[in-house]
Amino acid sequence: MIELQNVRKTFLSRPALKDVSLTLETGKMYGLIGENGSGKSTTLKLIAGLNHPTAGTITVNGKEVDRRIATEVAYLSELDEYYPFYTVQDMIDFYASQFTDFNTKKAADIRSFMNLEPKSKIKHLSKGNRGRLKMVLTLAREVPVLLLDEPFSGLDPMVRDSIVKGMLSFIDLDNQLVLITTHEIKEVESVLDEIIALKEGDIIGHHNVDDLRFETGMSIIDWMTEQYN
Amino acid sequence: MTESFASTRPIYLQLADRINRQIVRGDLKLGDKLPSVREMAIESNVNPNTVQRTYRELEAMGVAESRRGQGTFVREDVHMFTELKENLKREEIEEFVRVMHELGLQDQEIQTSLAAFLNRTKEENDD
Structure with missing residues (x-):
């Protein structure tokens, strides 16, 4: 479970998050949506312990978040920051050496599901395959919280589809919660339980996806168009 | 996909x-x-x-x-199956009739058009 209480984050004088309170439960997949600069990535980095809130508290399973929260949280960065001379297998071995919760058997299963060759050099991988590799490395960790920052960004529809299928196949919702930031709402709408919409550092909506449809007859995209215009 | x-x-x-x-x-x-x-x-x-x-x-x-x-x-449960089929059939007919009414067709006209259409499809299949 993740809890944010009155969290504020300012960069110099610019507020990135204003006064965010939020509770996220194990067993659900959450989508964090909003325009560029709305505070999505900031929220993820704060939960991952990569940044400190200016005010307020963040806890993951009751523990206050700092750098050491990495043992509870797997974070997929929107950046590609891997050694280009490593092979796919080198990268998997490296992760296994860094995280005691890394399940090597699961990593091999996901890698093969994603059709990645263990011997391929990272510098020779397509953007799509780098996206798949990031997913392998993140999903193979047996941690209660998975944070995925723009896992679909810049990838073509076939790759997105395989990543979504990989998530559905390998996420353990009995023990994990997943928080995804994305612009590609259409791709993930049907796999999300709830969405949290951010606008200029404030939460402007938090809904169960199917309840929203039931109550308003609107998909997330329809609803967002209404909220942001 | x-x-x-x-x-x-x-x-x-x-x-x-x-x-x-x-x-x-x-x-x-x-x-x-x-x-x-x-x-x-x-x-x-x-x-x-x-x-x-x-x-x-x-x-x-x-x-x-x-x-x-x-x-x-x-x-x-065969009874469930029959009921399910009836329900789906009724839903589809309701929708069809609603659209026809929206287009301004009267019941009589819907019936004759539907009968004519089914006949024509039948003849095509018989050929």
Whole structure:
């Protein structure tokens, strides 16, 4: 479970998050949506312990978040920051050496599901395959919280589809919660339980996806168009 | 790619609807086991919690039953099957008639047009 209480984050004088309170439960997949600069990535980095809130508290399973929260949280960065001379297998071995919760058997299963060759050099991988590799490395960790920052960004529809299928196949919702930031709402709408919409550092909506449809007859995209215009 | 969902109705209901149609068409037989929650989630690209909600809905409708430790099955109930088929048929007819009325057609005209259309398709098939 993740809890944010009155969290504020300012960069110099610019507020990135204003006064965010939020509770996220194990067993659900959450989508964090909003325009560029709305505070999505900031929220993820704060939960991952990569940044400190200016005010307020963040806890993951009751523990206050700092750098050491990495043992509870797997974070997929929107950046590609891997050694280009490593092979796919080198990268998997490296992760296994860094995280005691890394399940090597699961990593091999996901890698093969994603059709990645263990011997391929990272510098020779397509953007799509780098996206798949990031997913392998993140999903193979047996941690209660998975944070995925723009896992679909810049990838073509076939790759997105395989990543979504990989998530559905390998996420353990009995023990994990997943928080995804994305612009590609259409791709993930049907796999999300709830969405949290951010606008200029404030939460402007938090809904169960199917309840929203039931109550308003609107998909997330329809609803967002209404909220942001 | 997986078939997508219409944006105006809850996904769990649309998924239930798909399964109902598979039963009526005979793609799923009475007594058949439905895919596990995870299999169905992957197959239809939806959240496992949504599939669970769909299965609960099908149970509430009397279409499916869950057997402890074994999974969810289509109920072996011919009466349920007949009723399901009748319901789907009525829904489709209601929708068809609604659209026809919207186009300004009267009942009499709908009937003759439908009869003529069915006759023509029949002749084409006979050729």
